[in-house]
Amino acid sequence: MYIWQKNQWQHIMQKRETLPHALLLRGCAGIGKQDFALELARSLLCKAPIETHACGECMSCLWFKEMHHPDFRMISPEDIESSDDAPKKKTAKKSQISVSQIRQLIDYLSLSQHQVNGYRVILISPAETLNVASANALLKMLEEPPANTLFLLVTNQPQRLLATITSRCQAIDMQLPTRQVALNWLEQQNLANAESLLDYAGGAPLIALQADADADLTADLIKQLALGAKLQPFMCATMLLSLGMELAIDTLQKWIFDLTTYKLTQKSQYHTQHISALQALCKSVNLNLLLGFQQKLVYAKKMANHPLSNEMQLENILLHYTKIFSAKTISTQF
Ligand SMILES: [Zn+2]
Structure with a gap:
């Protein structure tokens, strides 16, 4: 979690026991929404959270670190041309979440969860890359959500989501940090020209960091x-x-x-x-x-x-x- 997300984090954690079945994290690009969602998933799945944060040491946290937690799935646009011998080209970057990815998710959710009385967390990011078919398949799940399952949808472009999907989620507006907070953070990342990079990034610290790279x-x-x-x-x-x-x-x-x-x-x-x-x-x-x-x-x-x-x-x-x-x-x- 980034320093500018502290209040949002506390706000959600106060409702930790009574979270809705779907949250929509929305806001401009480059402010760490997906990282926030990952941290949230990790904390909710942790077996021995310290205050509101994942302990980093329990079996659940270790699974999460290896990205093979049995009660967590992350759905992102599929990489179609990921042939091993071809040099990895960004041009092959796939831009949509396919309906078959959502069907696999439905199959997975129809199995009982790994940990008794535990949570399952499904992260969908970026949610605007759902196409019509995959969005409709997801909608069916949101309409009749499986028990003990939290869907986290992350988007930079909420206007591109189906209104029926948005209405099934509780929206959380993620904000840009103030300029000073963003500058302090960038300086901690050893960015020499933080001011001009932050200008270029329109105030979004993670875009500034990427622009530097x-x-x-x-x-x-x-x-x-x-x-x-x-x-x-x-x-x-x-x-x-x-x-x-x-x-x-x-x-x-x-x-x-x-x-x-x-x-x-x-x-x-x-x-x-x-x-x-x-x-x-x-x-x-x-x-x-x-x-x-x-x-x-x-x-x-x-x-x-x-x-x-x-x-x-x-x-x-x-x-x-x-x-x-x-x-x-x-x-x-x-
Ligand atoms: Zn843990």
């Missing part, structure tokens, strides 16, 4: 994006994909947001270190096309979990990007 890749990407009409869509798509589709679109959105902001107000929110690149691009960018492109990204973000070819989709987006700059203006510049 991806710093080299992001720098290369910005170099490409700064080429404007001369960007190489195919090469750039490959680079973006290694971030995963959602983060790829997010990276583009931040760049386009700043390009628009700079064009209109000569300010930048996320790319304060790349003002000269933004300035140069603003001379040739067509504002109407830029706004149209922004809409395209909003749509792409909604589709980020759709099982289309992500690579093709990104190439298409980047080709579009090269067309929002007017070649004419560039040539008159020099």
